[in-house]
Amino acid sequence: MIAAILQQLINALTVGAIYALIALGYTMVYGVLKLINFAHSELFMLGAYVSFFAIALLVGPVGGPFAVVALVVVFFATFALVGSLGVVIERVAYRPLRQSSRLAPMLSALGISIILQNGVMLLIGRKPLVYPSIVEVPPIELAGAVLTAKQLLIFVVAVLLMLLLTWFVHGTRLGIRIRAVSESGITAQLLGINIDTTISSIFFLGPGLGAIAGLLYANYYGVAMFNMGFTVGMKAFTAAILGGIGSIPGAMLGGFLLGLLETVGTALLPVASGGLVGPEYRDIFAFLILIVVLIFRPAGLLGESVSEESLVYKKDF
Amino acid sequence: MRNLAKLAAAAGAILLGTSAAWADDIAIGMSGPTSGAEAYFGSTWMNGAELALMEVNKAGGVRGQKLVLVRQDDQGDPKQGTLVAQRFCDDAKMLAVVAHFNSGVTIPASDVYNRCGMPQVTNSSNPKVTAAGYKNLFRPIANDFMQGGLPADYANKVLNAKSAAVVHDKQAFGQGVADVFKDNFGKLGGKITSYSGVSATDVDFSALITKIKGENPEVVYYGGTTPGVALFVKQLRSLGVKSAFFAADPAFLPDFIKTAGPQNAEGALVSFQAPPYDSSPALKGFAEKYKAVWHEDPGSYSAYGYNQAMIIVEAMKRANPLSRENVVAELHKTKYDGLMGPIEFADNGELKQPAIFLYKVAGGEFVLEYPKGSY
Numbered sequence: 048m049i050a051a052i053l054q055q056l057i058n059a060l061t062v063g064a065i066y067a068l069i070a071l072g073y074t075m076v077y078g079v080l081k082l083i084n085f086a087h088s089e090l091f092m093l094g095a096y097v098s099f100f101a102i103a104l105l106v107g108p109v110g111g112p113f114a115v116v117a118l119v120v121v122f123f124a125t126f127a128l129v130g131s132l133g134v135v136i137e138r139v140a141y142r143p144l145r146q147s148s149r150l151a152p153m154l155s156a157l158g159i160s161i162i163l164q165n166g167v168m169l170l171i172g173r174k175p176l177v178y179p180s181i182v183e184v185p186p187i188e189l190a191g192a193v194l195t196a197k198q199l200l201i202f203v204v205a206v207l208l209m210l211l212l213t214w215f216v217h218g219t220r221l222g223i224r225i226r227a228v229s230e231s232g233i234t235a236q237l238l239g240i241n242i243d244t245t246i247s248s249i250f251f252l253g254p255g256l257g258a259i260a261g262l263l264y265a266n267y268y269g270v271a272m273f274n275m276g277f278t279v280g281m282k283a284f285t286a287a288i289l290g291g292i293g294s295i296p297g298a299m300l301g302g303f304l305l306g307l308l309e310t311v312g313t314a315l316l317p318v319a320s321g322g323l324v325g326p327e328y329r330d331i332f333a334f335l336i337l338i339v340v341l342i343f344r345p346a347g348l349l350g351e352s353v354s355e356e357s358l359v360y361k362k363d364f
Numbered sequence: 365m366r367n368l369a370k371l372a373a374a375a376g377a378i379l380l381g382t383s384a385a386w387a388d389d390i391a392i393g394m395s396g397p398t399s400g401a402e403a404y405f406g407s408t409w410m411n412g413a414e415l416a417l418m419e420v421n422k423a424g425g426v427r428g429q430k431l432v433l434v435r436q437d438d439q440g441d442p443k444q445g446t447l448v449a450q451r452f453c454d455d456a457k458m459l460a461v462v463a464h465f466n467s468g469v470t471i472p473a474s475d476v477y478n479r480c481g482m483p484q485v486t487n488s489s490n491p492k493v494t495a496a497g498y499k500n501l502f503r504p505i506a507n508d509f510m511q512g513g514l515p516a517d518y519a520n521k522v523l524n525a526k527s528a529a530v531v532h533d534k535q536a537f538g539q540g541v542a543d544v545f546k547d548n549f550g551k552l553g554g555k556i557t558s559y560s561g562v563s564a565t566d567v568d569f570s571a572l573i574t575k576i577k578g579e580n581p582e583v584v585y586y587g588g589t590t591p592g593v594a595l596f597v598k599q600l601r602s603l604g605v606k607s608a609f610f611a612a613d614p615a616f617l618p619d620f621i622k623t624a625g626p627q628n629a630e631g632a633l634v635s636f637q638a639p640p641y642d643s644s645p646a647l648k649g650f651a652e653k654y655k656a657v658w659h660e661d662p663g664s665y666s667a668y669g670y671n672q673a674m675i676i677v678e679a680m681k682r683a684n685p686l687s688r689e690n691v692v693a694e695l696h697k698t699k700y701d702g703l704m705g706p707i708e709f710a711d712n713g714e715l716k717q718p719a720i721f722l723y724k725v726a727g728g729e730f731v732l733e734y735p736k737g738s739y
Contacts, residue, residue, distance in 0.1 A: 051578045054603070058570040173400040173439075175591050177623050186602065193604050268567045269598060270591050270623060278565060313571035317558070326572050327534060327561035 050191025055310050061198040061267070063306020064205035068260035069283035070290065070298035071212065072253035078229040078293035079249055081149060085156040086136055087257055088280020089163035090129050092273065094258025095265035096167060098125040099176055106181055114181055125262050126255040133254030134247050142243070160276075168273040176271040201263045208256060209299050216295060221248055229293065282309075282333075289337050291350025300349060308333045389432050390425075390686070392417065392676060393452040394669075395473075396465030396487070397440040401590045404617055406465055408663020409487065410435050413462055415657055415666075416673035426680045433673075434458065438469055440589075445469035446476055453480035460485065460676045460691050462669070467493055467508075468536040474501055483679070483691045485672045487665060489613070489637070490540040494712050500692045504675060504707050505668055506637045506718030508537070508612075512544025514635055514720045515585065515610040518734050520552040523608055525582035527555045531572070531596065533564040533588030541612045542587030549585075557581045564592060569599050577605050589614040594623035601628040613637065616664050616723065616730065626728040633733060634723045638667055638704055640732055646703050671702040 069091050076084040101124050106117040140159050144151040184196035216222040227235040228245045236242050264279065265271040282305060290301025312329035340348065394413055396406035410433070417431045425431060434455075438445040445464050452461050453476060460483040464470045467490030477484040478498045486493060486501065489508045494501060519525040528549050532542035539561070546556055557579040560572055573596075576584065584607045586596050593615045600609060601624075609632045611620075616636040621629045641651040641662060650670060654662040675698050676691070683690035700707045708716040724733040 051574060054574045054577075055571060058568075058574060061570075062568055174403055175401055175623070177619070180625075186604075193602070195602055264567075268595060269625070270567065270595060272591075274565075275567070310571040314575050317560070317575075325560050326575070327563065329571075330563075 051314075053190055054192035055314050057192055057194055057198060059307040059310035060303065061201050061306070062309065063303035064202050065260050065264050065267075065279070065302075066283045066286045066305050067299045067302025068205050068208065068263075069257050069280065070287035070302045071209070071295060072257040073284050073287040074290075074292055074295060074298040075225075075229075075249050075253045077287070078295075079225070079232070079246055080141065080145075080152070082141065082152045082156065083284070084253070085153070086140075086159040086163060087254065088276035088283075089160050089167075090133060090254040090276075091257040091261040091264075091280060091283075092167065092271070092276035093132065093163065094125055094129050094261025095178070095271040095275065096171065096176070096261075097128050097258065098122075098262040099178060099265065099271055101125060102179055102181065106179075118181060122259065122262070125258050129258035129261075130251040130255035133250040136254075137247060137250040142246075164273060164276065171273065173273060176265075178265040178269050178271050180266070180269065197267045201267060204259065204263060208259065212252070212256070212295065215252075221245070225249060285334065285337055288347055289340060291347030293351070294347070294349045297347055297349035301347070304348075305333060308336055388428075389430050389457065390680065391432050391434050391455060391458040392673065393434045393436065393448075393455070393458050393461040393463060395436040395438045395445065395448045395452070395461070395463040395469075398435065398437040400439055401619075402440055402465070402614065404619065405614075405664055406437070409465065409665035409669040411658050412654065412662065412666030412669030413673035414669075415654055416670045416677065418657065419653075420674075420677050426677060426686070429686075431677065438464055438466075440466045440469060442469045442472045445473045449473040449476035453477065453482055459483070459680065459686060459688055462487070462672045462676070464488060465665075466537065467540065471536060474498055477501070481688045481692070483676070483688060483695055485676060485695070487668055487672065488537070490537050491544075492536065492540065494714055497712060499696075499713075500688075502675075502695055502698075502709055502713045504671055504702070504709070504715050506720045507714065508541040508544050510718055510720040511612060511635050511637070512541045512546075512587075513548045514722055514734070515633065516545050516548035516552060516554070518633070518722055519549060519583045519608070519610070520554060522734065523583065525554060525608065527557050527579075527581045528583040528585055529557045529576045529579055529581040529607070530559045530585045531569075531576075531587070532559075532561055533566075533592055534561045535564050535588070537614075538564070538588035538612070540587070542585060545585050545587065545610070549583075554583075562588070562592070562596075564588065566592060567595055569596050570603065573600050573603050573605060576600075577603060581607050583608045583610060585610045587612055590617065590620060591623050594620045594629070597632055598624040598628045608633065610635070613664075621725060621728055626725075629725045630727075632725045634725070634730065636664065636721055636723055636730075637719065638664070639719075639721055640730075641667075643732070644704075650703050667703045671700075671704070671707060674702070675700050675707055 072087045098121055101121045106114050136159055140155045141152045186193045186195040224240050224245045232242055286301035286305040287298045291297030309329050312332035313326040316324045316328055394410050398406040414433045417433050421430050436448045438448050452458050462485050464473055465487050467488040470486045470488040470493050484501045486503050487505055491507050491509055530542050530546050532539040586593050593611045597609055611634045613636045615634045641647045651662050678700055679691050679694035682694045710716055722734040723730040
């Protein structure tokens with residue numbers, strides 16, 4: 048019994064950590080631009096693909112202990128490359144539309160998402176990539192539950208990155224500028240903050256985190272497909288909304304919560320419903336919880352409650 | 365005047381693009397997944413059929429007319445499959461099709477082929493394929509009543525297993541074959557500890573597997589396609605579940621072992637409709653011919669592709685004059701000695717002498733496990 052609960056907890060934290068990392072990208076962009084970056088799920092997918100080729104290039108020829116060093120380089124390289132792509136996308140697809148209605152950048156994001164997904168499909172092919180497993184460490188047994196090295200890696204890296212991001216946003220000048228711009232872009236500009244570079248830095252960090260999530264995801268499951276971004280991206284976006292879109296701690300909470308709901312749903316739905324409802328309803332279960340949360344707290348769990356000052360005005364559209 | 369010229373050019377382009385065959389060629393259409401996860405299945409299956417047509421053409425074709433194989437990629441997607449079916453139907457030179465590969469595609473596409481009277485020979489195994497009773501549909505391969513039944517037999521008689529957990533991917537093929545296993549295993553006195561569905565695009569089965577682990581079944585049966593089945597067995601083993609693992613024919617490919625990892629795939633039992641290529645002189649000869657033409661070993665369904673093309677050719681040879689209705693009539697009278705045994709059809713298009721085999725993954729390769737003997 049304890050073993051099963053512990054195992055499900057490990058499963059939930061692992062998948063939740065990945066959702067949290069991706070949700071951070073959605074929430075940061077929304078907080079600043081009030082834009083849902085649909086291309087983010089494709090940047091997650093690109094993280095898996097870029098790291099696949101980076102591993103083939105860098106880790107392949109190198110062996111032994113240097114492989115670990117090469118892996119660290121792959122991490123940084125993936126983050127940097129996909130982050131830069133994020134900056135380019137912002138420059139090309141969102142910045143020119145900043146003065147127009149709120150729908151235009153959203154459609155532009157959708158277009159970029161389609162371009163990226165089909166681009167990868169046409170250039171690399173539709174066959175799933177078998178992701179290499181570099182370090183093979185035997186799993187750890189904890190009171191009957193099994194904890195694999197990959198699950199530990201995902202959790203540790205995700206928590207580390209989230210802590211780094213929180214420190215960055217609160218402790219550095221750029222972080223303060225990011226928070227200022229997300230609170231009110233116009234006021235920040237009046238105070239002399241360069242809104243363009245701030246937004247570019249958000250588009251470097253968010254997609255970078257998503258790319259690392261893609262790397263960890265592909266490494267954990269062992270496959271990378273050109274359409275892997277869609278389902279996971281949709282779920283991470285849900286996690287961001289659940290936690291309160293625009294709020295960074297909200298995205299982290301939402302991610303872990305969604306992971307927990309999915310795992311609990313799979314494990315308990317058949318038991319609770321006496322076999323009527325099978326584990327395939329876990330997504331429905333998770334989204335129902337989302338709807339319930341939104342009915343009582345429309346801004347999400349940690350989002351700012353709707354008030355006079357934060358109401359959306361018609362002219363925003 | 366300009367518009368007329370454009371119209372003429374467009375009409376010319378359409379005419380040129382419609383068929384790659386010359387005026388007196390006969391076209392045979394073939395549709396399956398030649399891209400994506402099942403690309404290996406689809407392309408090697410079509411290679412087998414094309415090999416048959418090459419041989420027939422070299423021997424003079426059908427009453428002097430050459431045969432051309434028109435390949436189409438339906439990506440295993442019913443939406444693409446029905447479009448391909450319509451395109452095949454509209455091609456007047458096309459007198460028969462070998463389509464489709466996936467049951468989920470064949471079932472809707474068969475409505476299209478029936479409406480245009482196209483003789484359809486399919487490789488799909490789900491029982492519902494022949495449920496509509498179409499007179500133009502033929503299935504020269506064992507259906508899933510056998511494919512789900514054999515593992516149940518094996519689990520009961522050879523493994524003495526009393527409990528099984530069944531997982532399916534909610535698609536026509538996967539759920540169909542899982543249901544047959546469930547019924548057969550139950551009838552033999554086994555207990556089904558759980559019957560769960562997953563999404564065909566799911567990657568994470570850890571929560572479900574943890575639940576299954578708690579039930580402690582002796583056997584786990586997964587009805588579904590790649591890469592789901594490979595990921596499932598990989599996670600099954602890494603979470604420490606030691607039950608015997610059964611999978612259906614989509615797992616019969618090298619990528620299954622590669623994606624799951626040889627140590628995780630070890631011992632997995634996969635059902636498949638053909639014996640190994642070195643198990644009979646006919647198959648050995650075929651494998652050599654295939655390798656000479658395509659420069660690689662034959663794929664899982666290459667022999668079936670060859671058989672399917674050949675029975676169409678034989679029917680065409682007897683059909684006089686050559687038309688879709690006559691080919692259908694002659695296909696019903698098929699008595700062909702195929703690579704894996706005689707091929708004859710029952711009234712509903714099902715094969716009279718189907719065969720199914722169970723393979724075990726041993727040392728990174730598929731080894732025939734059950735039934736052993738000569739074929």
